[in-house]
């Protein structure tokens with residue numbers, strides 16, 4: 001099958017829910033992706049933050065090969081060595097979160113957190129933030145703010161409301177004795193790369209405590225080193241009641257998890273479950289991924305490389321840039337114009353970047369990106385971002 005045939009087949013047979021690039025990717029290595037002709041691209045999207053360890057990491061490949069030859073599937077009713085190990089590792093990451101529910105994706109971890117919150121508190125309402133993105137199944141979609149994701153799918157789940165992000169007063173007003181949980185991203189990803197302030201996250205903890213509500217943090221994009229801490233919440237010294245993670249948890253293999261605090265009650269056999277949740281193959285990949293994060297100090301690397309990249313970006317002189325913001329290696333460049341032409345121009349320079357909304361370029365490179373590759377990214381960005389419209393973006 002040649003590249004044109006591949007594109008043709010996907011255009012003809014895919015459901016149609018994705019805007020497809022005319023670029024076939026067949027292989028990856030570290031922070032690089034390669035097309036069907038072997039042409040190299042620098043991946044600064046990492047599958048929206050899935051490939052924190054880079055592509056084709058040998059430790060992940062080895063763990064998958066070994067486990068595939070040992071045991072791929074096992075329902076969670078039966079204990080298993082790989083699963084026990086991943087449970088031990090995950091619950092050792094955050095003090096006070098001693099239990100874990102395993103699933104297969106981000107949205108599933110958010111759904112589980114909502115179900116656990118209602119079950120635990122006997123309350124119905126969930127307070128989320130404006131600009132929030134929590135996923136696309138009905139519960140998580142009800143917490144997602146942007147109407148572009150919601151339109152056409154109503155009625156959504158009742159009991160959800162949205163308040164301005166980073167606004168303590170709005171949260172004070174919205175959370176009451178009927179609130180089961182507040183859900184927040186620590187850095188809003190899809191919404192435009194907006195980091196929370198320390199005061200806001202700390203106030204959210206206090207407000208939830210005062211009103212008997214639970215605090216859920218969605219670390220699906222910010223988790224596993226992305227922001228220069230294992231979890232972004234560590235920047236603010238706050239422990240949530242439920243922590244959702246997925247994306248890079250298993251080194252690129254599909255897996256999600258909810259870490260669960262002591263205040264969560266009523267989790268008894270039968271109240272929730274997942275056929276593939278906690279399967280030994282994904283667990284083996286997650287064990288390998290967590291080992292790699294520790295061995296290669298990817299958390300420290302994200303902090304150092306994020307600082308380096310942020311300094312370089314801040315030095316770019318362009319009247320088109322409104323603001324550069326972010327945390328660790330999760331960076332948004334807000335432009336004064338729509339960013340689609342910039343993202344396209346970057347791709348022509350063999351750099352894959354993301355947008356976050358209409359006016360923000362989002363950079364989520366693998367944490368293993370080299371300093372040389374960062375320099376290459378910065379060079380391309382300084383050239384592309386300084387262009388004006390009539391220079392043919």
Ligand SMILES: *Cc1c(COP(=O)(O)O)cnc(C)c1O
Nearest residue numbers: 105106107133134135189220221
């Ligand atoms: C990607 C993402 C999700 C949804 O994860 P899926 O695996 O696509 O269901 C939820 N919340 C945040 C913050 C995300 O970045």
